[in-house]
Amino acid sequence: MGVPDEHIHPVATGVAAQTVAKHQEPQDLIFYAGWFCPYVQRTWIALEERGIPYQYKEVNPYKKEKHFLEINPKGLVPAVEYQGKALYKSLILTEFLEDAYPEYKPNILPKDPYTRAYVRIWVDYISKTIVPASMRLTQAQDPEKRKEYLQELLNAQRKLGEQVKGPYFLGEEFSLVDVALAPWIVRDWISVKHRGYRREDAGEAFKNYADNLAKRPSVINTSSDEEHYIPIYDRYLRDEAQSEAAKAVRQGRDIP
Structure with a gap:
């Protein structure tokens, strides 16, 4: 049994909502998120730590948009769309960000x-x-x-x-x-x-x-x-x- 859609708040609230509002402009990196998901928050923390430009898009777990399912048939969040290509899984994404945006500091993987x-x-x-x-x-x-x-x-x-x-x-x-x-x-x-x-x-x-x-x-x-x-x-x-x-x-x- 799942919780009916109307029982889940549709978007981030509080401080997180302020962060979302700062990341609505189109960017090379689109971050598909579910505000409530701890796995999403892993990738989100990494983006915020390193100051990487990204566009935040909330994914409704019950009504996933056609485009999102086209680029990511598994329908999983977190996911990113980078130069038209999709990736997902929180820890893989954090390492991808290290490779794709080496100029943004600090790194979260040590150099040694x-x-x-x-x-x-x-x-x-x-x-x-x-x-x-x-x-x-x-x-x-x-x-x-x-x-x-x-x-x-x-x-x-x-x-x-x-x-x-x-x-x-x-x-x-x-x-x-x-x-x-x-x-x-x-x-x-x-x-x-x-x-x-x-x-x-x-x-x-x-x-x-x-x-x-x-x-x-x-x-x-x-x-x-x-x-x-x-x-x-x-x-x-x-x-x-x-x-x-x-x-x-x-x-x-x-x-x-």
């Missing part, structure tokens, strides 16, 4: 080959460990399973926290690790309210790191008002969401 590889290892860890644990916790209906998944998430976050050099993962440098995790940090109030989660239970190092991510301007500027996330995440809390990620969690598959 070792550090770049090290960053990719921990991005993979976030995608395969922390994000699935967070989603399992949100979707869990059984109280005992919730306890199990809560501990799984805290353990995964604590392990990441032990690697943080502060204030961001690499220290002063904001990197792809931070981009990969930040959208789930700004949504953790959902687990605080409904699943007994507390950042401090993942350790002081992780809590300090998460607090710093939440205060990053690019993260704030791509976040909408909390009240408008509620109808969307209520579906996950009831385990009724029909997104590809939710289906994968329900079926025990890797999140696509």
Whole structure:
């Protein structure tokens, strides 16, 4: 069961709406987004961090425009149209932006080959460990399973926290690790309210790191008002969401 279209706010709100308003002029890069999606926010953060010119276009998940489906038959967001060609998937897009716009600084992938590889290892860890644990916790209906998944998430976050050099993962440098995790940090109030989660239970190092991510301007500027996330995440809390990620969690598959 999905939430009827009218129950979802159609566009970004709050600070994010102000960001959208600044990116309506045509550009070589068109950014197709869903304001509420954490994967979208990854790419959006990268665009804002680096000051890359882009045109923002909101995609209605229930009424996808013909042109969008022509360039991206999977109908997934985030997606970009670059010089008439389409790409999608959040982490691939962030790396694409590094290659397509090398003149825009700062980079979110380090120049040093070792550090770049090290960053990719921990991005993979976030995608395969922390994000699935967070989603399992949100979707869990059984109280005992919730306890199990809560501990799984805290353990995964604590392990990441032990690697943080502060204030961001690499220290002063904001990197792809931070981009990969930040959208789930700004949504953790959902687990605080409904699943007994507390950042401090993942350790002081992780809590300090998460607090710093939440205060990053690019993260704030791509976040909408909390009240408008509620109808969307209520579906996950009831385990009724029909997104590809939710289906994968329900079926025990890797999140696509």
